Amino acid sequence: xxxxxxxxxxxxxxxxxxxxxxxxxxxxxxxxxxxxxxxxxxxxxxxxxxxxxxxxxxxxxxxxxxxxxxxxxxxxxxxxxxxxxxxxxxxxxxxxxxxxxxxxxxxxxxxxxxxxxxxxxxxxxxxxxxxxxxxxxxxxxxxxxxxxxxxxxxxxxxxxxxxxxxxxxxxxxxxxxxxxxxxxxxxxxxxxxxxxxxxxxxxxxxxxxxxxxxxxxxxxxxxxxxxxxxxxxxxxxxxxxxxxxxxxxxxxxxxxxxxxxxxxxxxxxxxxxxxxxxxxxxxxxxxxxxxxxxxxxxxxxxxxxxxxxxxxxxxxxxxxxxxxxxxxxxxxxxxxxxxxxxxxxxxxxxxxxxxxxxxxxxxxxxxxxxxxxxxxxxxxxxxxxxxxxxxxxxxxxxxxxxxxxxxxxxxxxx
Amino acid sequence: xxxxxxxxxxxxxxxxxxxxxxxxxxxxxxxxxxxxxxxxxxxxxxxxxxxxxxxxxxxxxxxxxxxxxxxxxxxxxxxxxxxxxxxxxxxxxxxxxxxxxxxxxxxxxxxxxxxxxxxxxxxxxxxxxxxxxxxxxxxxxxxxxxxxxxxxxxxxxxxxxxxxxxxxxxxxxxxxxxxxxxxxxxxxxxxxxxxxxxxxxxxxxxxxxxxxxxxxxxxxxxxxxxxxxxxxxxxxxxxxxxxxxxxxxxxxxxxxxxxxxxxxxxxxxxxxxxxxxxxxxxxxxxxxxxxxxxxxxxxxxxxxxxxxxxxxxxxxxxxxxxxxxxxxxxxxxxxxxxxxxxxxxxxxxxxxxxxxxxxxxxxxxxxxxxxxxxxxxxxxxxxxxxxxxxxxxxxxxxxxxxxxxxxxxxxxxx
Numbered sequence: 078x079x080x081x082x083x084x085x086x087x088x089x090x091x092x093x094x095x096x097x098x099x100x101x102x103x104x105x106x107x108x109x110x111x112x113x114x115x116x117x118x119x120x121x122x123x124x125x126x127x128x129x130x131x132x133x134x135x136x137x138x139x140x141x142x143x144x145x146x147x148x149x150x151x152x153x154x155x156x157x158x159x160x161x162x163x164x165x166x167x168x169x170x171x172x173x174x175x176x177x178x179x180x181x182x183x184x185x186x187x188x189x190x191x192x193x194x195x196x197x198x199x200x201x202x203x204x205x206x207x208x209x210x211x212x213x214x215x216x217x218x219x220x221x222x223x224x225x226x227x228x229x230x231x232x233x234x235x236x237x238x239x240x241x242x243x244x245x246x247x248x249x250x251x252x253x254x255x256x257x258x259x260x261x262x263x264x265x266x267x268x269x270x271x272x273x274x275x276x277x278x279x280x281x282x283x284x285x286x287x288x289x290x291x292x293x294x295x296x297x298x299x300x301x302x303x304x305x306x307x308x309x310x311x312x313x314x315x316x317x318x319x320x321x322x323x324x325x326x327x328x329x330x331x332x333x334x335x336x337x338x339x340x341x342x343x344x345x346x347x348x349x350x351x352x353x354x355x356x357x358x359x360x361x362x363x364x365x366x367x368x369x370x371x372x373x374x375x376x377x378x379x380x381x382x383x384x385x386x387x388x389x390x391x392x393x394x395x396x397x398x399x400x401x402x403x404x405x406x407x408x409x410x411x412x413x414x415x416x417x418x419x420x421x422x423x424x425x426x427x428x429x430x431x432x433x434x435x436x437x438x439x440x441x442x443x444x445x446x447x448x449x450x451x452x453x454x455x456x457x458x459x460x461x462x463x464x465x466x467x468x469x470x471x472x473x474x475x476x477x478x479x480x481x482x483x484x485x486x487x488x489x490x491x
Numbered sequence: 492x493x494x495x496x497x498x499x500x501x502x503x504x505x506x507x508x509x510x511x512x513x514x515x516x517x518x519x520x521x522x523x524x525x526x527x528x529x530x531x532x533x534x535x536x537x538x539x540x541x542x543x544x545x546x547x548x549x550x551x552x553x554x555x556x557x558x559x560x561x562x563x564x565x566x567x568x569x570x571x572x573x574x575x576x577x578x579x580x581x582x583x584x585x586x587x588x589x590x591x592x593x594x595x596x597x598x599x600x601x602x603x604x605x606x607x608x609x610x611x612x613x614x615x616x617x618x619x620x621x622x623x624x625x626x627x628x629x630x631x632x633x634x635x636x637x638x639x640x641x642x643x644x645x646x647x648x649x650x651x652x653x654x655x656x657x658x659x660x661x662x663x664x665x666x667x668x669x670x671x672x673x674x675x676x677x678x679x680x681x682x683x684x685x686x687x688x689x690x691x692x693x694x695x696x697x698x699x700x701x702x703x704x705x706x707x708x709x710x711x712x713x714x715x716x717x718x719x720x721x722x723x724x725x726x727x728x729x730x731x732x733x734x735x736x737x738x739x740x741x742x743x744x745x746x747x748x749x750x751x752x753x754x755x756x757x758x759x760x761x762x763x764x765x766x767x768x769x770x771x772x773x774x775x776x777x778x779x780x781x782x783x784x785x786x787x788x789x790x791x792x793x794x795x796x797x798x799x800x801x802x803x804x805x806x807x808x809x810x811x812x813x814x815x816x817x818x819x820x821x822x823x824x825x826x827x828x829x830x831x832x833x834x835x836x837x838x839x840x841x842x843x844x845x846x847x848x849x850x851x852x853x854x855x856x857x858x859x860x861x862x863x864x865x866x867x868x869x870x871x872x873x874x875x876x877x878x879x880x881x882x883x884x885x886x887x888x889x890x891x892x893x894x895x896x897x898x899x900x901x902x903x904x905x
Contacts, residue, residue, distance in 0.1 A: 082672035082684075094742075099700060103665075107672040121743055126723035126775050127706045139709065140723075143702035189855075206810075207826065208833075208853070212746070216721055217812030220728070220738040221824065222655075226816055229643035229651035236728060236736055236814045237643035238719045241636070243657035246697060248851075250664030251517075255852040257671040258496035258521040262857075270496075271855040278851040281827045283660060284817060285834070285848035286513060288557035290827070292541045293817035294845050295553065300817075305652045307630055309540035309554075314634070314650060322650055324634040328508075329535055332626070361540050396620075398631030400650045402640055403698060403707035403714075410635065412621065413695045413704070419622075420699070431708050434699035437662075437692040438669040439622070441603075441685040443676075 078421055078435030078445040079147060083108040086260070087175045087465070089168040090114065090148070091155075093122040095215075095242055096276065097181035097204045098144040099249035104179075104256065105147040106436035106448070111179075112461055113148045114164050115454050116155045117483040123454070129428055137427040137490045142451035146423065146433060151462070152455030152483040159481045161186045163466070169196035170465050173264065176200060177256060183210060189271040198269035200259050202252050208275040215242040218280045223289070223299055230304040248279040306367050310360035311336075313371050314400065321383035322400040325374070325390070330358060335395040340377040349373065407432070425450030427490050453485040492835055492849030492859040493561060497522040500674070501589045501879070503582040504528065504562070505569075507536040509629070509656050510690065511595035511618045512558040513663030518593075518670065519561040520850040520862070525593075526875055527562045528578050529868050530569045531897040537868070543842055551841040551904045556865035560837065560847060565876070566869030566897040573895045575600045577880070583610035584879050587678065590614060591670060597624060603685035612683035614673050616666050622689040629656040632694045637703070637713055644718040662693040720781050724774035725750075727785050728814065735797035736814040739788070739804070744772060749809040754791040763787065821846070839864030841904050867899040 086109040090101040098113070105111040115123065122141055129136030151167075154160040168178040169192050176196050180187055181204035189201045206213030216238060219225065225236035252274050259270040284290045292298060306313045311333065312326035327333035337343050346357060349369055355362040363370060378386055383399070390397045406413040415422055415432060423433040428450070435448055462468045462482070476482045485491060500523040504515040512527070519525040529537070536555055543550030565581075568574040582592040583606050590610050594601055595618035603615045620627030630652060633639065639650035666688050673684040698704045706712060720727045725747065726740035741747035751757050760771065763783055769776040777784060792800055797813070804811045820827040829836055829846060837847040842864070849862055876882045876896065890896045899905055 080672070082669075082676040084676075095701065102700060103668060107668065124775075126778065127702065127710060127712075128775075129709070138702070139705040140702040143700055143705055202852075208831070212808070212810045213812065214740055214742065214810060216726055216740050217738050217810055220736075220812040220814045221820060223816040223820070224655050225814055228654050229645070231643070233814055233816060234730075234734060234736065236719070237651065238721075238728070238738070239653055239655065239657075240642050240714070240722070241638050241653065241657055242701070243653075243655055243660070246657070247660050247664060250661060250668055251851055254517060254521065254664055254668045254671060255496075255850075255854075257668060257675070258494070259854070261671070261675065262496040262498075268857075270857060273853045273855070274851055275853075277826055278831070278833045278853075281820070281831075282833055282848035282851040284820075284827075285846070286516060286557055287509065287656070288541065288552070288554040289817050290821065291553040291557055291842070291845050291847070293821055295543070295842065296541060297818065298541075300654070305650070307652075308654070312630055314652070316648075320648060322634075322648065324631050324652070326628055326630050328628065361538075361542075364540065394626070396626045396628060396631055398627065398634040400634045400639055400647055402637040402647060403703050404711065406635060406637070406695070406698075407704070407707055412691055413698075417622070417692070417695075419692045419696055428705070428709065431705050432699070433705070434696035436669075437665055437688055437696040438616075439687045439689075439692075440669075440673070441687070443682075443684060 078419065079106050079108055079448055080436060080440050080443050080445055081108040085174040086110065086177070087112065088177045088179055089164070091164060091178070091180045091182050091187060093120050093181060095144065095245035096248040096252065097179055099246065100252035101148060101179055102144055102146070103250055103253035111148040112167065113145055113150050115150065115152055117152045117487055118489055119454055135490050142425050142428060145451040146425070147448040149457035149461060150452040150454050151458045152487065154481050157481060159479070163481070165192060165195060166466055167461070168192055169199055177260070178202070179252065179256065193269065198263055198267060200256060200263060200270045200272065202256050202272040202274065204248060204252055205273060205275045207277045208273065213277050215244045215276065218244050218277045222280050222284060227300050227302040230302055232302060244276055244280045247283060248274060248276050251279060309364050311363040311367055311370055315375055315378035317378050317381055317383045317386050319382045323378065323383070323386055324398045324400065326396045327363065328360060332396040333357065333363065335393045336374070339389050339393040339395050340374055342373050342377070345373050421447055423448055423450045426453050453488040453491050455483045455487060456485040458482050458484050492833065493520050493522055493862055494850060494854050494857050494859055495522040499588040500524065500591070501526065502591045502593055503578070505578060505592070505594045505596050505601060507534050507595060509558065509659035510662040510666065511593055513660065514666035515562060515593055516558055516560070517664055517667035525562040526581065527559055527564050528581070529564060529566055531566045531869070531901055532903055533868055549904050556839050556842060559865040560839070561862040563871035563875060564866040564868050565872045566901065568895050571895060573893070577895070579606060579609060580880055581875070582606055583613050590683070591674070592616070593666065593670065607683065612677055612681060614670060614677060614684045614686065616670050616686040616688065618662060618666055619687060619689045621691045622687065627691050629658045629690070632658050632691045636694050636698060641714050641716040644716055646716055658690055658694045661697065662688060662690050665693060723778050725777040725781055725784055729789055729792035731792050731795055731797045731800050733796045737792065737797070737800060738812045738814065740810045741777065742774060746810045747771065747777065749807045750788070753803050753807040753809050754788050756787050756791070759787050835861055837862055837864045840867050867902040867905050869897045869901055870899040872896050872898050
């Protein structure tokens with residue numbers, strides 16, 4: 078589902094992998110016309126796993142199609158000067174709502190200066206690994222943050238990687254915000270912007286924003302490795318009699334009271350407070366006694382089935398969640414279904430009809446448009462060349478004949 | 492460091508914890524005037540760990556001050572009608588760049604309808620746990636995504652929680668983008684917006700955007716639990732002779748060639764390809780043979796010191812990163828220092844001078860302002876009441892006398 082907040086805005090995206098394509102998706106789902114430019118036959122990420130089954134291994138990528146739904150696709154031979162010229166023209170086409178390039182491909186022919194020579198107020202946003210231009214990706218940035226050394230009870234010698242590409246995701250939304258903010262500034266000042274966003278800067282600035290860096294500098298300490306406990310209050314996963322795991326959190330005082338009420342452990346908790354000389358109405362003191370508290374909570378879960386435990390947690394308005402898998406979510410969690418208005422069923426060429434998410438934000442009263450499935454490469458080649466660059470069918474035909482551009486029939490998965 | 496992209500914009504933030512405050516910080520670091528409203532004496536998150544050492548335990552929170560730098564603070568008794576009236580007036584003050592509320596406090600007196608009755612085109616953005624209003628936080632949402640069951644070699648029965656509050660972070664940037672996009676729409680259409688963003692929707696829509704949901708629905712499979720390996724290509728951590736761990740990734744073909752060259756394993760790799768009947772120029776086939784490839788890479792790291800390994804990786808332009816801790820980053824990684832222009836040294840009252848991050852984005856040619864440290868609660872009470880609501884010193888004095896508002900001297904950490 079797409080909101081019309083950014084309708085009229087045109088963004089040219091030349092990208093690969095997650096961060097830049099997800100930034101483009103974010104803009105598209107807020108109403109922008111995002112034109113993804115790809116090499117004829119597909120870029121480096123076009124066949125990334127998982128793929129649809131196919132006898133010759135040419136099934137479409139569920140990864141690529143997920144990140145590129147709701148966009149238009151133009152296929153261009155990016156190795157040739159004529160092809161590069163077309164991309165430069167698209168990115169610098171006139172109009173107050175055009176002239177925006179989103180890329181993570183650090184190539185000289187898409188450099189800001191090159192485009193600014195064609196359109197002085199162009200906005201370019203280039204996503205990088207490190208700000209010096211060296212390579213980095215989610216895993217090689219995350220390892221430096223210290224988190225793997227405190228995940229799953231790990232240590233610096235036995236680190237545990239994070240599976241969610243959280244830095245790519247944070248980078249994507251930051252890029253989209255920076256573009257939206259720079260657009261506002263361009264409307265008011267007439268100035269364009271050369272935006273550069275490094276994945277490592279996204280990670281390390283976040284360490285500052287959540288207080289981890291100040292803690293390291295001022296208190297000379299790194300966060301402790303505490304397994305599945307949450308930091309700074311009380312929360313952990315517990316196992317039920319029938320083998321399910323449930324996460325409970327008691328950060329606010331109300332959440333704490335709800336947990337104590339659910340497990341009916343007010344008396345042993347009061348006794349524990351007296352024995353330890355602590356006051357569990359202070360979240361930091363709950364954190365200090367987390368192992369002792371967990372020992373009081375554990376039997377309650379172990380003696381109950383998942384259903385029984387969940388019903389009691391719900392009745393007491395505790396803060397909890399069930400550990401699940403994507404197949405399980407689809408089978409029984411209404412939050413991940415077309416009954417949730419942020420989801421919709423869409424049709425993706427080469428893949429079929431499936432559940433797909435729009436923007437997570439809900440905007441009451443604003444009309445929404447359904448999201449088109451990710452196009453085959455080059456599906457919009459002709460219409461983009463005509464609409465944006467004003468080329469007539471003769472000129473477009475000559476570009477096809479010279480194999481500078483291609484249409485959907487040249488998609489390798491078509 | 493703050494860019495002036497959103498300068499002039501005023502956002503009233505009534506919030507707690509991470510997602511909403513980080514959204515406010517994002518807007519502030521792009522130039523908005525963000526006025527954080529807090530209960531006199533501080534809200535539920537004001538004392539969150541870690542705190543500065545203090546004999547009576549009243550040290551300032553490094554968590555709160557990190558998330559609330561660069562904002563103005565007004566302290567109001569939010570339990571009283573006169574206090575609530577002030578917040579409603581602040582959030583609905585006139586002007587094209589005002590009339591924006593950011594909150595994660597689902598209270599009736601800040602409901603969109605209530606504010607829209609005062610200013611029809613108000614933009615409110617309310618962050619929730621679940622969209623039905625029920626409680627959820629990063630941990631109780633993350634457990635449902637399936638990621639804990641595949642982190643650190645975990646399973647649904649032995650899940651591994653994620654320490655980084657990745658969903659809060661993603662939610663924050665999405666809220667900031669939604670506000671920026673809705674502002675653009677308001678400028679063009681005159682319409683306000685009631686934005687609602689649920690943490691669980693942020694997580695589950697992301698599962699769709701990275702292809703995980705389509706995989707579950709169409710291929711009936713969940714991602715495998717593969718320890719520290721990355722999915723879909725080759726990458727893992729390796730130990731050096733002197734006990735360091737290094738993450739290497741070979742997603743692109745160039746990254747793969749660089750790793751093979753670094754470890755000088757072209758011949759055994761070719762032999763492995765022949766033996767398994769695989770072609771490692773295809774990333775999916777590298778993934779298939781990840782254990783066998785890792786066995787060839789492992790000895791190379793084990794025989795070298797960290798320095799030797801890093802020098803060789805660097806010389807071959809491999810994609811790698813060192814596992815580190817925040818204290819280590821500050822000690823020896825120039826990316827986390829004032830030499831990196833996205834960082835600056837700031838002064839925070841009650842804490843002192845320390846390294847702090849601005850926006851991660853760099854905008855060449857746009858002037859930047861230093862970020863003020865997080866204010867004591869109520870530091871800007873009088874100036875905000877005067878500037879925004881036009882109250883004179885007599886009226887402001889009466890609000891103080893009636894204890895409806897307070898200044899910085901009432902901050903419990905002052």
